[in-house]
Amino acid sequence: MTHPAESGAAAESASRGVGRRTSPRQRDIAELAERAQHGEPRAVARLISLVEDASPLLREVAERLTPHTGNAQIVGITGSPGVGKSTVTAALVGALRGQAKRVGVLAVDPSSPFSGGALLGDRVRMQDHATDLGVYIRSMASRGHLGGLSWATPQALRVLDAAGCDVVLIETVGVGQSEVDIAGLADTTLVLLAPGMGDGIQAAKAGILEVGDVYVVNKADRGGADQVVRDLRSVLSLGATTGTWRPPIVKAVAQTGQGVEDVVAAMDKHRDMLQSTGGLTARRERRARDEIEAIALTLLRSRFADLHGHADLDALAADVAAGRQDPYTASDRLVAAL
Amino acid sequence: MTHPAESGAAAESASRGVGRRTSPRQRDIAELAERAQHGEPRAVARLISLVEDASPLLREVAERLTPHTGNAQIVGITGSPGVGKSTVTAALVGALRGQAKRVGVLAVDPSSPFSGGALLGDRVRMQDHATDLGVYIRSMASRGHLGGLSWATPQALRVLDAAGCDVVLIETVGVGQSEVDIAGLADTTLVLLAPGMGDGIQAAKAGILEVGDVYVVNKADRGGADQVVRDLRSVLSLGATTGTWRPPIVKAVAQTGQGVEDVVAAMDKHRDMLQSTGGLTARRERRARDEIEAIALTLLRSRFADLHGHADLDALAADVAAGRQDPYTASDRLVAAL
Numbered sequence: 001m002t003h004p005a006e007s008g009a010a011a012e013s014a015s016r017g018v019g020r021r022t023s024p025r026q027r028d029i030a031e032l033a034e035r036a037q038h039g040e041p042r043a044v045a046r047l048i049s050l051v052e053d054a055s056p057l058l059r060e061v062a063e064r065l066t067p068h069t070g071n072a073q074i075v076g077i078t079g080s081p082g083v084g085k086s087t088v089t090a091a092l093v094g095a096l097r098g099q100a101k102r103v104g105v106l107a108v109d110p111s112s113p114f115s116g117g118a119l120l121g122d123r124v125r126m127q128d129h130a131t132d133l134g135v136y137i138r139s140m141a142s143r144g145h146l147g148g149l150s151w152a153t154p155q156a157l158r159v160l161d162a163a164g165c166d167v168v169l170i171e172t173v174g175v176g177q178s179e180v181d182i183a184g185l186a187d188t189t190l191v192l193l194a195p196g197m198g199d200g201i202q203a204a205k206a207g208i209l210e211v212g213d214v215y216v217v218n219k220a221d222r223g224g225a226d227q228v229v230r231d232l233r234s235v236l237s238l239g240a241t242t243g244t245w246r247p248p249i250v251k252a253v254a255q256t257g258q259g260v261e262d263v264v265a266a267m268d269k270h271r272d273m274l275q276s277t278g279g280l281t282a283r284r285e286r287r288a289r290d291e292i293e294a295i296a297l298t299l300l301r302s303r304f305a306d307l308h309g310h311a312d313l314d315a316l317a318a319d320v321a322a323g324r325q326d327p328y329t330a331s332d333r334l335v336a337a338l
Numbered sequence: 339m340t341h342p343a344e345s346g347a348a349a350e351s352a353s354r355g356v357g358r359r360t361s362p363r364q365r366d367i368a369e370l371a372e373r374a375q376h377g378e379p380r381a382v383a384r385l386i387s388l389v390e391d392a393s394p395l396l397r398e399v400a401e402r403l404t405p406h407t408g409n410a411q412i413v414g415i416t417g418s419p420g421v422g423k424s425t426v427t428a429a430l431v432g433a434l435r436g437q438a439k440r441v442g443v444l445a446v447d448p449s450s451p452f453s454g455g456a457l458l459g460d461r462v463r464m465q466d467h468a469t470d471l472g473v474y475i476r477s478m479a480s481r482g483h484l485g486g487l488s489w490a491t492p493q494a495l496r497v498l499d500a501a502g503c504d505v506v507l508i509e510t511v512g513v514g515q516s517e518v519d520i521a522g523l524a525d526t527t528l529v530l531l532a533p534g535m536g537d538g539i540q541a542a543k544a545g546i547l548e549v550g551d552v553y554v555v556n557k558a559d560r561g562g563a564d565q566v567v568r569d570l571r572s573v574l575s576l577g578a579t580t581g582t583w584r585p586p587i588v589k590a591v592a593q594t595g596q597g598v599e600d601v602v603a604a605m606d607k608h609r610d611m612l613q614s615t616g617g618l619t620a621r622r623e624r625r626a627r628d629e630i631e632a633i634a635l636t637l638l639r640s641r642f643a644d645l646h647g648h649a650d651l652d653a654l655a656a657d658v659a660a661g662r663q664d665p666y667t668a669s670d671r672l673v674a675a676l
Contacts, residue, residue, distance in 0.1 A: 058666075059664075059666040062664040062665055062666050063664045063666065063667070065664075066658070066661050066663070066664040066665070067661045067662075068661070069661055070659075070660070070661050081419060154665075281659065284659040285652070285655045285656050285659040286655070287659070288654075288655040288656075288657075288658035288659040288665060288668075289651055289652065289654075289655035291658070291665045292651065292654055292655060292658060292665050292668045292669045292672060293639060293642060293651070293669075293672075295665055295666055295668075295669040296642065296669035296672045296673050297635050297638065297639065299669060299670075299673055300635065300638055300673060301631060301635065304631060304634065313627055313630065313631070314623070314627065316626075316627075316630055317623045317624070317626040317627035317630060318623050318626075320404070320626035320629070320630060321408075321619065321622040321623045321625070321626040322408070323404050323405045323406070323407055323408050324405075325404070326397075326400040326401045326403075326404040327400055327404070327492075327626060327629045327630050327633055328396075328397040328400050328401065328633055329401070330626075330630045330633075331630045331631075331633040331634035331637060332637075334630060334631075334634045335634050335637055335638060338676075
């Protein structure tokens with residue numbers, strides 16, 4: 001299937017761990033993990049590609065990296081299309097780099113312009129030193145995974161965390177379930193709004209207002225920003241607060257940088273609160289719980305596929321499709337056959 | 339917790355099967371299912387509410403309804419925000435009603451205006467006869483379910499199918515995973531595009547172009563529609579066709595009704611092709627397979643929560659969060675303890 005010359009080149013680049021389309025072997029993982037821990041961007045890229053490919057080697061990756069995780073502050077950034085998520089993300093990267101922090105960006109928003117390792121242009125200067133991560137930006141396809149975001153993102157976070165990122169920003173679009181997912185993954189969730197988008201109603205509908213730790217009213221130089229703040233304050237006052245944390249509302253104009261330091265300050269304040277109250281551990285344990293469950297369910301699902309005979313999934317599906325059996329009875333038989 | 343007077347009224351309305359907030363008992367399900375099969379809208383509404391609530395009685399509902407399913411043509415409608423999904427859906431309902439077909443609409447798009455049983459206004463005349471379903475429109479919240487769309491929607495489809503709908507239109511927003519889900523659920527998937535939205539690139543990125551059985555270029559009276567058709571044709575010619583089916587591209591102006599009959603004709607043609615090639619059975623078996631798996635995984639997940647002691651999920655999560663154990667090893671222990 002593979003052209004001999006290609007195959008040779010592939011084997012060579014795999015042994016260096018930087019091949020783009022080759023599958024590394026188990027023994028390469030130790031080296032890749034080692035290099036990622038030193039913040040080498042190509043090793044980080046390679047490991048995140050394994051996540052996207054749902055590689056069986058992820059088990060090995062997790063074993064190697066888990067002991068080196070726990071440092072990164074995980075910040076989720078969500079909001080409806082058009083509120084300026086990418087601009088806010090870029091502005092935050094700039095501000096955090098100004099504090100000499102190492103920053104990772106994971107864009108899991110399919111409409112994000114940060115695709116295929118695209119950069120933030122002149123807004124952020126990428127570090128070219130192989131040993132200084134500085135900023136690592138990566139878009140990620142979460143399709144094809146059972147559980148999507150909730151399965152793939154923790155694996156990518158682990159890589160960036162172990163690679164020494166002080167902060168990882170996860171950008172995702174606030175539609176449907178994703179804002180719920182992001183809140184489950186992040187230590188701190190920023191919910192973005194902007195004037196003139198009818199966000200009040202839309203956001204409430206999409207459940208966005210249940211998940212924010214910090215609210216950012218972006219494009220605050222436009223008319224109606226104060227109204228958004230007022231509406232938001234009024235809706236938030238009705239909701240339950242997480243313990244004693246009252247989600248702040250920060251006005252910003254990410255395009256010019258106005259208010260961005262305030263957003264960073266609010267993020268830090270939330271993190272300090274989480275640390276002092278034990279909430280950080282609680283959130284991380286919930287995240288670990290979700291991940292363990294997702295991996296276990298993937299494992300069980302692969303066992304379903306291996307079943308044969310009477311409880312064969314295909315045979316059960318044919319019965320259900322023909323109306324001869326209901327899907328609950330069919331799944332009882334499937335589980336019983338495990 | 340419940341006010342005595344409310345409780346009395348609730349018990350009464352539950353016995354009639356139309357209570358809005360009460361949980362029916364198992365013996366009520368037989369009656370509800372019977373009434374839904376006669377197309378009674380309130381019984382249909384009640385059963386879909388059970389789906390939204392992930393009621394334990396859904397097992398009973400599925401048992402009752404499964405033998406009466408298989409008639410409805412399931413049509414998925416997806417596309418980026420702004421392409422006119424709701425307008426196209428409304429226009430299709432009108433055209434199908436003109437053919438005296440019973441139509442169900444499930445809006446699983448959180449930004450859809452079809453919310454909480456809201457109607458299509460003057461575009462479609464709702465039938466008020468309890469025994470004539472005519473059009474049943476329902477928005478559905480899929481949050482909170484493991485598997486979201488893929489878990490809840492088949493259950494709601496089953497209700498509408500058993501209730502005698504000839505066609506069920508499922509409207510969903512084309513972001514992230516949802517367009518993949520919709521293709522898994524529908525017999526025929528309509529992918530909507532519109533001029534001036536940069537859809538070519540966005541759609542390709544979001545994988546939309548892999549899932550369409552019929553492409554509709556809506557707002558075709560606007561400049562650039564022919565360009566969208568040309569771009570689309572060129573992209574589609576690169577992709578794999580499903581067997582011998584070459585997805586048609588239909589131009590329409592849903593707002594005025596122009597081209598809507600052509601969309602219906604393309605839907606019917608696709609359905610005829612599926613029936614004659616056996617593809618319909620294959621798609622429905624795949625859907626049943628996904629549903630059986632989703633139910634089985636939900637069942638297994640509930641067992642995880644019941645585990646205690648050494649393989650307690652919380653204890654494993656604490657180990658993983660603290661970096662003492664990787665999540666793969668933790669999930670091995672979880673699965674082994676089942």
